[in-house]
Amino acid sequence: MRNSEFKLKKARRSFICAACAAIVFGAAVSPAWGDADREPAKAAESLEKMSREEILFSRKALYDKVASATRIPWYRIAAIDQYEHTLTKAHPKDRSHPKRLTGIFMNEPVWSGLFNPDPNDSNPHSIGIFNGYGKDGSGDGLADMNNDMDVLYSMASYLLRHGQSEDDFSIALWEYYHNSRSVQRILQFSKLYEKFQTLDLSGHAFPLPISDSYSYRDTWGTRRSWGGYRIHEGTDIFAPYGTPVRSTCYGIVELKGWNPFGGWRIGIRDLDNRYHYYAHLQGFEKKLNQGDIVVPGQTIGWVGSSGYGKPGTQGKFPPHLHYGIYRDSGLAEWSFDPYPLLRHWETEERKAIQKKRKGTS
Structure with a gap:
């Protein structure tokens, strides 16, 4: 009995000594980026002075470096990072x-390790002992949870634990977020980045071809009674039957089919984690399927008057497009007024058309 207690105490002392040695003498095992490779992190200090193009260029440089070191495709790293940006936008305080x-x-328990006595630990070795995710990606010997390279390298290293196939990626996302919505969003973002090989996918278009044949006003929040009293979660754009309906964004077709309220409708997810909802369609573009990628201005259907009943119900109201937009908080979605965006996209597209006409005249 005494002998076993002695061995247990000896094992504990050995573990503690090893942990202390790692903390005091350990050197970080990380990619050797060199001084020039740490420039993107320095650029973050003057983030407010950078243009949008410079920010995207710097992010892409970071993704490429981490991808080179870990062989995790840059677009998967970018997809996670973009999804996390949208979560911070939805939950800035948390x-x-x-x-x-x-x-x-x-957060600290994830980065430093759940049972780490130092929640602000930045030593990669001691963080590893407590199974924290934090790693040194910049080569300065520290695992800094606010260093761009450290954060990206830590996430990529986590992904490597599961493997490099697409299925491995999906499993890793589930194990990290435990939220099917999160997995779906990141896979959608990854698909877009892989397709276009760029981060700059912010272009937009008005949902109908620019003309004088449509009219709309701000109808968000007005009362509706069919199916029970509720508010109107969108803007109605009145136009003749058969007017083409276009994607307003780069995105993924998330839903397509019949909805008792919206009739024939399509839902498209963009990279800002916004869900674009097009309802009361006369029909869909035949080649368009759920999971397909769309671009701004691409025809997805035609204006109709479907809805307010069982599949196929038509004509209970004048033909129009109901356009709604919803933001995802990670656990739920809520609508917001699309009218200001519609006015902005319409104005920008009219200017572009006028500029093109002047250039060809």
Whole structure:
């Protein structure tokens, strides 16, 4: 009995000594980026002075470096980072951190390790002992949860634990978020980045071809009675039957089919984690399927008067497009007024058309 207790105490002392040695003498095992490779992180200090193009260029440089070191495709890293940006936008207080290029947020228990006595630990070795996710990606010997390279390298290293196939990626996302919505969003973002090989996918279009044949006003929040009293979660754009309905964004077709309220409708998810809802359609573009990628201005259907009943119900109201837009908080979605965006997209497209006409005249 005494012998076993002695061995147990000896094992504990050995573990504690090893942990202390790692903390005091350990050196970080990480990619050797060099001084020039740490420039993107320095750029984050003057983030507010950077243009949108410079920010995207710097982010892409970070993703490429981490991808080169870990062989995790850059577009998967970018997809997670973009999704995390949208979560911070939805929950700024819960995910507060100093301004930086990247959006991935890990709280102290995740970064340093759940049972780590130092919640602000930045030593990669001691963090590893307590199974924290934090790693040194910049090569400075520290695992800083607010350093862009450290954050991205830590996430990529986590993904590597599961493997590099697409299925491995999906499993890793589920194990990290435990939320099917999160997995779906990140896979959608990854698909878009892989398709276009760029981060700059912010272009937009008005949902109908620019003309004088349509009319609309701000109808968001007005009362509706069919199916029970509720508010109108969108803007109605009145136009003749058969007017083409276009995607307003780069996105993924998330839903397509019949809805008792909206009739024939399509839902498209964009990279800002916004759901674009097009309802009361006369029909769909035949080649368009759920999961397909769309671009701004692409025809997705035609104006109709479907809805307010069983599949096929038509003509209970004048033909129009109901356009709604919803933001995802990670656990739920809520609508917001699309009218200001519609006015902006319409104005920008009219200017572009006029500019093109002047250039060809």
